[in-house]
Amino acid sequence: MQTLTQNTGLYTDFYELTMAQAYFYSGKQEETSTFDYFFRTNPYKGGYVVFAGLQDLLSILSKFSYSDENLAFLKKAGLKDKFLNYLKDFRFRGTIYSMKEGEIAFPYEPIIRVEGRMIECLLIETILLNYLNFQSLIATKACRIRSVIGDKTFADFGLRRAQGLGGIHASRAAIIGGANSTSNVYAAFNYGIPVSGTQAHAWVQSFEKEIDAFRQYAEINPDTTVLLVDTYNTLKSGIPNAILVAKELEKKGHKLVGIRLDSGDLAYLSKKGREMLDDADLSYVQIFASNQLNEYVIKSLNEQGARIDGYGVGTELVTGNDTGALDGVYKLVENNNKPCLKVSENVEKMTLPGRKKVVRYLDKDGMFFRDGILLVEEDHINQIYHPFHSHKTTELGDLTFEVLTQKVMGNGEILIEEQTPNEINTYLQKRFAQLPDEHKRFISPHIYKVGVSEKVLNLKNEMLKGIHNKMN
Amino acid sequence: MQTLTQNTGLYTDFYELTMAQAYFYSGKQEETSTFDYFFRTNPYKGGYVVFAGLQDLLSILSKFSYSDENLAFLKKAGLKDKFLNYLKDFRFRGTIYSMKEGEIAFPYEPIIRVEGRMIECLLIETILLNYLNFQSLIATKACRIRSVIGDKTFADFGLRRAQGLGGIHASRAAIIGGANSTSNVYAAFNYGIPVSGTQAHAWVQSFEKEIDAFRQYAEINPDTTVLLVDTYNTLKSGIPNAILVAKELEKKGHKLVGIRLDSGDLAYLSKKGREMLDDADLSYVQIFASNQLNEYVIKSLNEQGARIDGYGVGTELVTGNDTGALDGVYKLVENNNKPCLKVSENVEKMTLPGRKKVVRYLDKDGMFFRDGILLVEEDHINQIYHPFHSHKTTELGDLTFEVLTQKVMGNGEILIEEQTPNEINTYLQKRFAQLPDEHKRFISPHIYKVGVSEKVLNLKNEMLKGIHNKMN
Structure with missing residues (x-):
């Protein structure tokens, strides 16, 4: 189409x-x-x-x-x-x-x-x-990124920073090069590619408390929820609240899919986060990361032993940074x-x-x-x-x-x-x-x-x- | 639209x-x-x-x-x-x-x-x-480019290297930022902006001799021709042939608009070209330049006293190099x-x-x-x-x-x-x-x-x- x-x-x-x-x-x-x-x-x-x-x-x-x-x-x-x-x-x-x-x-x-x-x-x-x-x-950029991600999850999150309607082509090419899915609904519809997404800070901000925002989202999406944990404080608030909600979901027979880190040091936070989740017997809860990623950052995260199960890559993927054309x-x-x-x-x-x-x-x-x-x-x-x-x-x-x-x-x-x-x-x-x-x-x-x-x-x-x- | x-x-x-x-x-x-x-x-x-x-x-x-x-x-x-x-x-x-x-x-x-x-x-x-x-x-990139071009001509030539359909938006934004015209016919139609263009190497290559290609184009476009002079050799062939054609046009009561330089050192070639044109009493024939231009290159050309009357800017303009987003x-x-x-x-x-x-x-x-x-x-x-x-x-x-x-x-x-x-x-x-x-x-x-x-x-x-x- x-x-x-x-x-x-x-x-x-x-x-x-x-x-x-x-x-x-x-x-x-x-x-x-x-x-x-x-x-x-x-x-x-x-x-x-x-x-x-x-x-x-x-x-x-x-x-x-x-x-x-x-x-x-x-x-x-x-x-x-x-x-x-x-x-x-x-x-x-x-x-x-x-x-x-x-x-x-x-x-x-x-x-x-x-x-x-x-x-x-x-x-x-x-x-x-x-x-x-x-x-x-x-497609070449996506292939390079895939080459350091191995068989972990790789999602295209780039539409908001893509070069206008070029974002439609970018998402198609991202899949050709190796992304698993895109956040871009238009491209998914046009090209028949898998769509994915988590949640934004606005969702968390619009509730009196972070825990209320997490609970509400998990209640509506009991089997597909990924919680964004950095709106206020990742380690002191976001992850502890995510663990609470994961435990509440378990009681109802559901499983939290994961958490998403979107700022701060992703290597440090993912290792700490993995520990906190594992200590709570939540080893199945995955850790996703985003925030100005590219093949070099991901390679470096790997080398530092980051505990990341999936990556959302945006701007640098869809604009082909730093070649551009x-x-x-x-x-x-x-x-x-x-x-x-x-x-x-x-x-x-x-x-x-x-x-x-x-x-x-x-x-x-x-x-x-x-x-x-x-x-x-x-x-x-x-x-x-x-x-x-x-x-x-x-x-x-x-x-x-x-x-x-x-x-x-x-x-x-x-x-x-x-x-x-x-x-x-x-x-x-x-x-x-x-x-x-x-x-x-x-x-x-x-x-x-x-x-x-x-x-x-x-x-x-x-x-x-x-x-x-x-x-x- | x-x-x-x-x-x-x-x-x-x-x-x-x-x-x-x-x-x-x-x-x-x-x-x-x-x-x-x-x-x-x-x-x-x-x-x-x-x-x-x-x-x-x-x-x-x-x-x-x-x-x-x-x-x-x-x-x-x-x-x-x-x-x-x-x-x-x-x-x-x-x-x-x-x-x-x-x-x-x-x-x-x-x-x-x-x-x-x-x-x-x-x-x-x-x-x-x-x-x-x-x-x-x-628009910001175009404004930066305009700031070093002064009141000379500035055309957007970028569609072929633009990020897919983003090229349509790029041409609109280029005009907002200060370009005079675009080569992009789709954007011109959509947004009511001036369109412009010269000729490509393919035109010159498709004739037995460069002079035949120039003559033929000038005959069909006697008042709007800009000749591309670098297909074989700018100073030894392209400009001398352009001068011949300009003189032939004069005899028929027309004027050659200009020549375009698209490779080599634009400062050197434009100065030599200006001399050759002036020596032939063709001071009205303008010199246009293209080839990987941006605000820094144009500023440097100005500082070296390049004799360029108009610029075609492509890739770097429409992709916003080197920021990208x-x-x-x-x-x-x-x-x-x-x-x-x-x-x-x-x-x-x-x-x-x-x-x-x-x-x-x-x-x-x-x-x-x-x-x-x-x-x-x-x-x-x-x-x-x-x-x-x-x-x-x-x-x-x-x-x-x-x-x-x-x-x-x-x-x-x-x-x-x-x-x-x-x-x-x-x-x-x-x-x-x-x-x-x-x-x-x-x-x-x-x-x-x-x-x-x-x-x-x-x-x-x-x-x-x-x-x-x-x-x-």
Whole structure:
């Protein structure tokens, strides 16, 4: 289900429309083109990206169109009648090859290849980048957080600090990356993901006494209550009152689910809290923690022996702190069956020409070993080259390999089955287990090697030699 | 116009619904409450916040409701029939007092005060925080960027790197904060803001030669063309070709608007580019720059004498880098006409009890001097106290003052006139001129003094003394 149900064709940068119009008036509107989607830098100074957002993207592309009201607006913005008339019946009819959602991806890999008429490929650039960059950023963050949480509970609590309606996508991506549930009811409804929540300080404050607030909540929710214990004083009031209520629930045949710590030192308070609960024979009562958590804080809490059974992670998860944006780009690599190159003032902004696919080579244990960027027509190759420093090579021998980029949309029709975010996470878990640990470190992770085939390398070098012909 | 047109009542955290249900079954659903919205820390280590998001918030609150499909979903999520029946006709009927959108705000000020039934105040918490935190974050960023751009052109280019649909809000807030236009067509359509754009590398790449691409674009857009000059080589190819095309346009009675630099050293290239254009008698051709800009980079470019006439700012603007989220919260300050306090483990997380307003005191030149947080019934006061260190006081004498928080919604009805983002920016400009320069510095800005009245201070202290009664 999509939030953006109307005016979909306007979800684009204005220059896409002015360029599309210029192609239209140049008589080039039927020229074919191929664009690559790739990123250049792993977020969070990490070693990988969890690719996410594909299904939302395909869904919106299948609805991408212009209403009469939209066209009237574009006329006022300066576009011309004949082109607006062309947009009236516009639909995206291109073909898309993509990695699976939930796949582990690395810098410079063409995760997605879009083939179609130049105009349709241009008009979808912004929405493609907007959807994929953000969901991949958040799925990667969630995966990092999951990697230190192990099999404890991990809930997304971020909607109130999310970047506006981006919070809807953030919650979906959080589940793909490894969260168990979200507090975000809208996302739960939209995407069919589990919802969860505890209680707020306002509930406790609105009663004369903390114990009254706890009792009342437990009475209405005898089997699902988690009590927030830091409104007045965690150790002197919150936890003792929670213990009282847990004992009262026991007498009625129910069990308090847990308590939540939301301020103070979570390592210290969780250890003290665990002791107090255990001393009261309440070892089944769980301790949940929240308050500005991220993968580094949780790792540190683990190292200090914190007794926390579940984490609510908010702001840092849903905003992808401290990267904020995946630097994914969408670049023309072929036009009318001729490969294209962009050189730029910065070497690392150079593109790889031609229609390409991504192939993953596995070692004998089935672990990820190297990725290759090959021309689509290439099959088995023996060697890959560093994309910028071609004296660095890797022999591939007869390693097992998988072609990661597969057709997911043809003539504008979605060709893959819809999956829930939890199902996509199941795939990620399998893949994450195949990624060697040295790429998962938070500090200076080992760089996963991605190379290009000799054909890709030669094509780039030939084009570079001929670049002066483009210039004048 | 709203993007979130359906399922509005689900745009909330699940615990708001479970707490609302608990109030409902406690017979407390008609109890009145007052909540404050305030933030604790200025973003970007800066000295102020530009408050934004109000109009969008009021608009969505006036539509906040539950469809039958929503209620069926909430039933599956565990809510009970009687409460779901109550939600069927739920509308927000509360009263809201707020600062004007575009106002300059400071930490701990109750920017917004919401009064209503406990249940309605709870259900809107998440959407209020989500909308106001994000738009205020971005409007503040845009204001910082505008402060170094002066009266040159400043365009929002961020949609492709924005956090999903948050990009729509980001563009609105960018205009409020000071951007002249956006590339985001959806936001332009939704909010009636100016749209702009140049051209992409794909356009240049898709022609045999760069000069053909430039000529073709200029032919179709003879009076609005800005040429992107860095696809192959800025100084050797891009600018010389742009000069050729500018001269050809002149012969036909048209003028090239400008060129855009998108990589390399923008200071060096803009100075060289200006020379080349001036030498060709093209002093009217403007130089635009983009590529990972923010307020610090632009300030540095200014200091180096860069010859740039306009800036396209993307990622850092629309994601509010490097803060990512304003830490605004929404706290219960009164329940059934009794003031409420939250103590917490962290002193700075303590709340200020009671129904309060924000008053701004101006010096004899009309500049902002101090802000006071007063009880709503207070009129003139002589002195304000530091909210945490009450030995620090300021005499107010007979300074002119303004009450900043005014009624904007009554019984769920919007009471203010709709304004465009550009109109809101006009108000901001007036207010920003009243803010002394020392609060505008990027590095260690002077802290603007916000104090509380003696009555607020006494109320807090009395309640703190009685806090043990709450605890057990």
